[in-house]
Amino acid sequence: MYRERARALIGEKVDQYSIIEHRINERIIRFFNGSISLAATGSSTILHVYATVGKKSSMTVINSMADLEGQLKAFVSKINLGPDVDVAELPPRANYHFNGDADEQVDEEMMVASVKEAIHGAIDAGADRSAGIIRGNYHEIGIITSSGNEGVDRRTSYTINIRAFKGSASGSGISAFTRASAINAEDLGREAGKNSAISGNPHRLEDGQYDVLLSPNVSASIMELVGASASAFLAEIGMSFLKGMSGKTVTNGDLSLIDYGQVDGGVGSRAFDDEGAPTGTTEIIKSGTFNSYLHNSTTAKKWNTSTTGNAGIIEPGPWNLVIKGGRSTEEELLGSMKRGIMVTNNWYTRFNSYITGEFSTLIRDAAFYVEDGRIKYPVAGMRLSDSLPRLLQNIVSFTETTKWVKWWGEVSVPVKAPAILVSGSRISIV
Amino acid sequence: MEEELAHKAVNIALSAGCSYSEARVHMVQQIAYALNNGNPLPPSSATYGGIGIRLVRNGILGFSYSNILDEDSVKAAVESAVKFAERSGRALDGKVGLSNERAITAYWVTDERKKFEDVSHDDLRERAEDYDSIAKQENLIGERSISVSGQLSKVYFVNSENTIIRSRSSRYSAMVILTAHYDGQTAQRFVQYGGSGGPEVLEKIATRERVQEEVKSIPAIIKSFRSVEPGRHNVVVGPEISGIMAHESVGHPLEADRVIGREGAQGGESYVKGNERVKIGSDQMYVSDDPTVPYSYGYYMFDEEGVKARKKRLVVSGEVNELLHNRETAFIYGVKSNAASRASAFDVEPIIRMSNTFIEPGDMGMEEMIREAKNGIYMKSFMEWNIDDIRMNQRYVGYEAYEINGGELGQPIRGVILETNTPELWSRLAGRSRDLQFSAATCGKGDPEQGVPVWTGGPYMLFNGLYLRRR
Incomplete structure (x- = not known):
C-alpha cells in the first residue's frame, strides 16, 4: 500500500500528516442514436498528502508512484519555506463504522444490460432516439493520520443518465445506486421517453411570476446548492448566502436538510473525512431553521466549534444530502396549483452573486403549464430566475417520497430529493 | 521507458484485432498558492499522470487508462478495453470510423523564460500578495479570494498510423474573487486571467493595472441605484x-x-x-x-x-x-x-x-x-x-x-x-x-x-x- 510507504517516508519528518490513498476501478458506457460511442475502463491509484510543521503546512497529490520517495522528499523539504497558515490539530483517534455496499468487480454485464433496457424503455414509451451514459465505479479509500487513525473505506456506485428525444422535445431519466441489482434502467428510460413523447409542440408563456412544481431532479439541483453553501469555508470568503444566518428561519418549517456521511443508497458515502474524522450526520436545516455549517478542523478552530467530519483539507463540503419532512404526494401538490409550471429538469445554474444567492437556471426537458390543478399543455423556452433565500422562503409544500439524484453538470453531490412546490418564482421566457 | 510502453500498448491492441489504436502518456505537474481575505492557505502541488489508450474494435471506440506505467499494467489496460468494447457491442453496434490523416512526427513546446521546474510557491505568492494588496486598498471590499497557479503538461502520443507527437506545455492562471458591501448592497466579481508559457506570461495578461481597474470600478458599481428601463x-x-x-x-x-x-x-x-x-x-x-x-x-x-x-x-x-x-x-x-x-x-x-x-x-x-x-x-x-x-x-x-x-x-x-x-x-x-x-x-x-x-x-x-x- 502506497500510503504506508508514504508514512514511512514522511512520518518522522513532520508534526502532523494525513495520507489518503484513493484506488479507483471504473467502467463507462456512452451511447447515442442507437450506437455505442464509448466503452471505457480504467484503474488508478492516487495519494493525497497533507502535512504540517509548526505553523506551516502544505499538501500534494501524487500518482506517479515510481518515484514516490523523491517526490515526498521534495514535498517535505518545501513545507518550511511556506507561509504561516492556520494549522489545526488533526482529529483524535476514532473507530470507524462502515455501512455500505462494496463489490470490487464492477458489474459489466449488468451495465451492458442496463444500456439495452434504458434504450428500450425510452423507445417503448414513445421516444424516437436517446443518448446517455452508465458509469460503474469501485472506490477504495485508505487513510493514515499522525493522530493514530487508520481505515479503509470501500464503495461501489452506479449512475445512469438517459435522455430521450422525440423531435426537439426531450425528457431525462437520472439516478444513482450503490448496488448493481438496484439499477432500474428501464424505468428511467421510460420516464425519459414518456416526457419526450408528451412535451412536443410546446407553448410559449409570458414572463412573470408562477408557482413552480420542481421535480426531484430540479429540487436536488437547488438543494445541492443550499448544502454546499453551508460550507464554513465558503461563508468566510463571501461565497455563501448562508453567511450570518445561524439560527434564522430560512424555509418552510417542515423542511430539514441533512448531510449524511453514510446513508443507505447514498453514493457519496464515506466513513471518514480527509482529516480522519468519522463522518456523521449534520442537520444543516432543522425544521426550517439554519442549524449548522459544515466544518473541517481548520474552520472549526477559527469558529470555535468542532469539526462536523466534512473535510476537505481546505474546504469542507457535504457527502450525501437528504431532504426530510415532506407530507404531500406529487398529485396533491399538482392539484393545489392554481396557475403554474411543472418542471422535470434544469441545467446551467449560474449565480449573479453567491452572497445574495441570486441565480438563474435553464428549464431543460419537458415542462408543463398547470391551471387549476391540471396539466394544460407543454411549455418551453424558460429560465427560472430567483434567489436561493427567496426560493427557500417560498416553499409551500413537498413530497414525502424522495429519489436519489446525481448527474453530470448539475448535481455532483448525491441528493435524496422530493418534488417541491414553490410559490411566485420569476420565470423569464425567450 | 514510458515512450516504449506507449508503443507496446498500440501494438498489443493491434494484435488483439483492433483496427486502430493510440496511446498517450500524459504527465502533469501543478503548483498553486492562494490567499483568503489576505490569509494564506496551505500551498499545494501535484504530480500525476499515466497512460490513456484508445482503440477501435468492431466499430466500438474503446478507452482505458492506468497510472501505473509498467508493462503488466499497460497490457492489462489494453486487454480490459478490448474486452469491454466487445462486451458493450452486445448491447448496441458501434459505428465509429476515423478520418484519414497524414502521419506526422513532431515536437512542440510553449516558450518559457522561466522553466516550470524552477518556479516556486514564492513566485506565485509574490503575485498573489500583490493582487491582494491592490484589493485591500478599497475599503468597500469585504471578502477577497485570490489564487495563482501553474501547470506543466508533458505528452507523448503515438498511434497505429505512425504519428508520434511529443509536447511540453505550461500554463499559468490567476483567479480574483472580490465581494464588496455598501449600505446593504453587495457586488461580487470573479475574474480569471490565464495564458501559456512561463510564469512571466502573467505579466502580460494579469497585470496590476487590470486588477486595479477591477478594484477601482467597484464603488461606482455598488453605489449605483439606477437600472435599465425594460x-x-x-x-x-x-x-x-x-x-x-x-x-x-x-x-x-x-x-x-x-x-x-x-x-x-x-x-x-x-x-x-x-x-x-x-x-x-x-x-x-x-x-x-x-x-x-x-x-x-x-x-x-x-x-x-x-x-x-x-x-x-x-x-x-x-x-x-x-x-x-x-x-x-x-x-x-x-x-x-x-x-x-x-x-x-x-x-x-x-x-x-x-x-x-x-x-x-x-x-x-x-x-x-x-x-x-x-x-x-x-x-x-x-x-x-x-x-x-x-x-x-x-x-x-x-x-x-x-x-x-x-x-x-x-x-x-x-x-x-x-x-x-x-x-x-x-x-x-x-x-x-x-x-x-x-x-x-x-x-x-x-x-x-x-x-x-x-x-x-x-x-x-x-x-x-x-x-x-x-x-
Whole structure:
C-alpha cells in the first residue's frame, strides 16, 4: 500500500500528516442514436498528502508512484519555506463504522444490460432516439493520520443518465445506486421517453411570476446548492448566502436538510473525512431553521466549534444530502396549483452573486403549464430566475417520497430529493 | 521507458484485432498558492499522470487508462478495453470510423523564460500578495479570494498510423474573487486571467493595472441605484462579453459531436443540424477559433489525435462556415479533422473542444461605437450567464454597465439583463471595433467532466435594438 510507504517516508519528518490513498476501478458506457460511442475502463491509484510543521503546512497529490520517495522528499523539504497558515490539530483517534455496499468487480454485464433496457424503455414509451451514459465505479479509500487513525473505506456506485428525444422535445431519466441489482434502467428510460413523447409542440408563456412544481431532479439541483453553501469555508470568503444566518428561519418549517456521511443508497458515502474524522450526520436545516455549517478542523478552530467530519483539507463540503419532512404526494401538490409550471429538469445554474444567492437556471426537458390543478399543455423556452433565500422562503409544500439524484453538470453531490412546490418564482421566457 | 510502453500498448491492441489504436502518456505537474481575505492557505502541488489508450474494435471506440506505467499494467489496460468494447457491442453496434490523416512526427513546446521546474510557491505568492494588496486598498471590499497557479503538461502520443507527437506545455492562471458591501448592497466579481508559457506570461495578461481597474470600478458599481428601463436598446458590449457570446452561442453549437448528438445527455445538441451552412447573424458576424494564438490559454500546435492545429473560421459573414471536428466526426462528415480534439488528463478520452474562440475585430473605434449607439446601454462585463442546451436561449447579466446618453457614456447602472436567442442576437450585430482582447476561462464538457483552458475574446460590439430586462 502506497500510503504506508508514504508514512514511512514522511512520518518522522513532520508534526502532523494525513495520507489518503484513493484506488479507483471504473467502467463507462456512452451511447447515442442507437450506437455505442464509448466503452471505457480504467484503474488508478492516487495519494493525497497533507502535512504540517509548526505553523506551516502544505499538501500534494501524487500518482506517479515510481518515484514516490523523491517526490515526498521534495514535498517535505518545501513545507518550511511556506507561509504561516492556520494549522489545526488533526482529529483524535476514532473507530470507524462502515455501512455500505462494496463489490470490487464492477458489474459489466449488468451495465451492458442496463444500456439495452434504458434504450428500450425510452423507445417503448414513445421516444424516437436517446443518448446517455452508465458509469460503474469501485472506490477504495485508505487513510493514515499522525493522530493514530487508520481505515479503509470501500464503495461501489452506479449512475445512469438517459435522455430521450422525440423531435426537439426531450425528457431525462437520472439516478444513482450503490448496488448493481438496484439499477432500474428501464424505468428511467421510460420516464425519459414518456416526457419526450408528451412535451412536443410546446407553448410559449409570458414572463412573470408562477408557482413552480420542481421535480426531484430540479429540487436536488437547488438543494445541492443550499448544502454546499453551508460550507464554513465558503461563508468566510463571501461565497455563501448562508453567511450570518445561524439560527434564522430560512424555509418552510417542515423542511430539514441533512448531510449524511453514510446513508443507505447514498453514493457519496464515506466513513471518514480527509482529516480522519468519522463522518456523521449534520442537520444543516432543522425544521426550517439554519442549524449548522459544515466544518473541517481548520474552520472549526477559527469558529470555535468542532469539526462536523466534512473535510476537505481546505474546504469542507457535504457527502450525501437528504431532504426530510415532506407530507404531500406529487398529485396533491399538482392539484393545489392554481396557475403554474411543472418542471422535470434544469441545467446551467449560474449565480449573479453567491452572497445574495441570486441565480438563474435553464428549464431543460419537458415542462408543463398547470391551471387549476391540471396539466394544460407543454411549455418551453424558460429560465427560472430567483434567489436561493427567496426560493427557500417560498416553499409551500413537498413530497414525502424522495429519489436519489446525481448527474453530470448539475448535481455532483448525491441528493435524496422530493418534488417541491414553490410559490411566485420569476420565470423569464425567450 | 514510458515512450516504449506507449508503443507496446498500440501494438498489443493491434494484435488483439483492433483496427486502430493510440496511446498517450500524459504527465502533469501543478503548483498553486492562494490567499483568503489576505490569509494564506496551505500551498499545494501535484504530480500525476499515466497512460490513456484508445482503440477501435468492431466499430466500438474503446478507452482505458492506468497510472501505473509498467508493462503488466499497460497490457492489462489494453486487454480490459478490448474486452469491454466487445462486451458493450452486445448491447448496441458501434459505428465509429476515423478520418484519414497524414502521419506526422513532431515536437512542440510553449516558450518559457522561466522553466516550470524552477518556479516556486514564492513566485506565485509574490503575485498573489500583490493582487491582494491592490484589493485591500478599497475599503468597500469585504471578502477577497485570490489564487495563482501553474501547470506543466508533458505528452507523448503515438498511434497505429505512425504519428508520434511529443509536447511540453505550461500554463499559468490567476483567479480574483472580490465581494464588496455598501449600505446593504453587495457586488461580487470573479475574474480569471490565464495564458501559456512561463510564469512571466502573467505579466502580460494579469497585470496590476487590470486588477486595479477591477478594484477601482467597484464603488461606482455598488453605489449605483439606477437600472435599465425594460425594452429595446442599442447595446455596446465590451470584449469580455463578446468573448463569452462567441464561446457559448457559436463555439459550443459548432462542435460537431454536439451536432451529431454524441453529447445529447450532457451538454446537449445544437441549433445546427447536419451539414447546414445556416445563416445565424448579420454580415458583420465573423467568429473564429484558433489554438495557435501566441501565449494564449488555449494554445496547442497539435491536438490529442496528432493532427496539426490551425485556425478555424467558424462563422463568416453571418453564415456557419466550418464545424469543430475531431477524426471521428470528420469521418462522418467526409472531411479532414481540423484538430479540435483535446483531453484534460490521461484518464479521459479526447473530445472536441474549443481553444481560443473569438469575434474577429472590425474597423470601428469604441468611442465611435458609443456615438453611433447614441442612446443605449454599454455592458462592459458580466457575472451571471447561461444558455440552453441547443445554444439558442442565452442570458448575460451585466456586472459593470453604463447608460449611453447622446452618444456619450453616462451613469453606471446595475442589474441589466440581456436575454435573447442566437439569431435575434447576431442578426442585430451592427459593428465591431478594431480592438481584440481576450479573457481566460476553464471550459467544461464531457462525462466524465473535463475542464480545459481556453481564451474567449473579441472586440467591442454594437447591437441595434436588443431587448433588455432588469433584475
